[in-house]
Amino acid sequence: VDYRFSKPFGDAEVICSFHSFEETPQNLENLMGKICNSYGSVAKMATMVRSWEDNRRLLSLLEKPWDKTIIVVGMGEIGQITRIVGPLRGSALTYASCGASSAPGQLSVHELKQIYKLERLSVDTRFIGILGQPVQHSRSPELHNCGFEALDINYVYLKFPAADLT
Secondary structure (H helix, E strand, O other): OEHHHOOOOOOOOOEEEEEEOOOOOOOHHHHHHHHHHOOOOEEEEEEEOOOHHHHHHHHHHHHOOOOOEEEEEEEOOOOHHHHHHHHHHOOOOOOOEOOOOOOOOOOEHHHHHHHOOHHHOOOOOEEEEEEEOOOOOOOHHHHHHHHHHHOOOOEEEEEEEOOOOO
């Protein structure tokens, strides 16, 4: 439920959320504080990621102590990494599609489980990957992550979309 309109729903647990399909706002900590102060047991923030700095700021929310359980999700191609790394850093869950995605950059259950091996990852997992633009077509995560699993190496191979290194 949008945090601005949240209210009790009987005995149901309520996720109070904020979504921005346009950008990652500058005032993330203040905004997460407002979401945490609204009714509900879980606070969720989902924003459109336009830069790696947006990813860093979203993931840094997971390092702070909050009064509630929180979920942080980055949308868009660049934000996909938050859907894999977020749960390892303290996001209560991630979202995946069973068919058509419901948000830009949303990965499928198949991708999270079979390609990125989400269930075998831990806080000790090391990240490596392919950097460039475009990278969405790359099959490297499939190949490398299967190899890491077969060899019991605690790495995950990710896509790092970036038009340049500046």
